[in-house]
Amino acid sequence: MDLGIDLGSVHYMNRKTKPILNSTEQNHTIIQSTDELVAALSEGERTEYAHIIQSFNLSISDFEPFYSWSDECYTRNCIVENEKFELILLCWEKGQMTPIHDHGGEECWVKIIQGEFKETIYKMDEAGELKTVKSSIAKTGDITYMIDFMGCHRLENINNERSISLHLYAKPIRNCQLFDENSKTFVRKEMSYDTCMGIENLKQ
Ligand SMILES: [Fe+2]
Numbered sequence: 001m002d003l004g005i006d007l008g009s010v011h012y013m014n015r016k017t018k019p020i021l022n023s024t025e026q027n028h029t030i031i032q033s034t035d036e037l038v039a040a041l042s043e044g045e046r047t048e049y050a051h052i053i054q055s056f057n058l059s060i061s062d063f064e065p066f067y068s069w070s071d072e073c074y075t076r077n078c079i080v081e082n083e084k085f086e087l088i089l090l091c092w093e094k095g096q097m098t099p100i101h102d103h104g105g106e107e108c109w110v111k112i113i114q115g116e117f118k119e120t121i122y123k124m125d126e127a128g129e130l131k132t133v134k135s136s137i138a139k140t141g142d143i144t145y146m147i148d149f150m151g152c153h154r155l156e157n158i159n160n161e162r163s164i165s166l167h168l169y170a171k172p173i174r175n176c177q178l179f180d181e182n183s184k185t186f187v188r189k190e191m192s193y194d195t196c197m198g199i200e201n202l203k204q
Contacts, residue, residue: 040056075090122179
C-alpha cells in the first residue's frame with residue numbers, strides 16, 4: 001500500500017536500552033505489548049512514529065481491554081492521551097463509517113488490527129466542491145496515513161462482521177472539521193471518547 005511515506009525498517013530504533021523492551025539485536029527492539037507500544041511512542045520522536053506503528057505485531061487479544069461496541073456508531077476508546085500523542089482503539093460494527101473529516105492539522109496513522117476498511121480521500125476543487133481523490137481498501141495489518149494537505153477522508157468498515165483499528169494522532173486532535181452532507185459545508189467538532197481506561201460513557 002502506498003502510504004505517501006517511507007516506512008523503512010520494521011524495527012523500532014531504540015537509542016537507549018529500555019529494560020521493558022526485549023532486545024533481539026543490538027539497538028533494535030520488537031514491541032510485544034500495548035504497554036511497550038505506549039513506551040516506544042513516549043520515548044520516540046514523531047519522525048519515528050511510522051516505524052513504531054509498523055513494527056509491532058500484537059495479537060487482537062492484546063487490545064481486548066479497550067473494546068467497547070455500539071449499534072449506533074463506532075466507538076473511540078482512548079488507550080493513552082498526552083501532550084505529545086493520542087492512541088485510540090476504534091471498534092466498528094458491520095457497515096459503520098466516519099463522517100468525512102480532516103485531522104485538525106495533525107498527523108494520523110491507522111493500523112488495521114482486524115477487519116477490512118474502505119478509505120475514501122476527498123479534496124475541495126476550485127469551485128469549492130468536495131471531490132473524490134482516491135479510494136482504497138485496507139485489511140488486517142495494513143497502515144494508512146493522513147495529514148490535512150492530503151485532503152480529508154472517510155473510513156468505512158466493509159468487513160462482514162466487526163472490525164478494529166488503532167489510531168495514532170500526533171499531536172492529539174482536540175477538534176476537527178466534519179463535512180455536513182446537508183449544508184455541504186464543514187463544521188467544527190470537539191472530539192470525545194466513549195471509554196478512557198475504564199471510564200465509560202464519555203461521549204456526549
Ligand atoms: Fe481520520
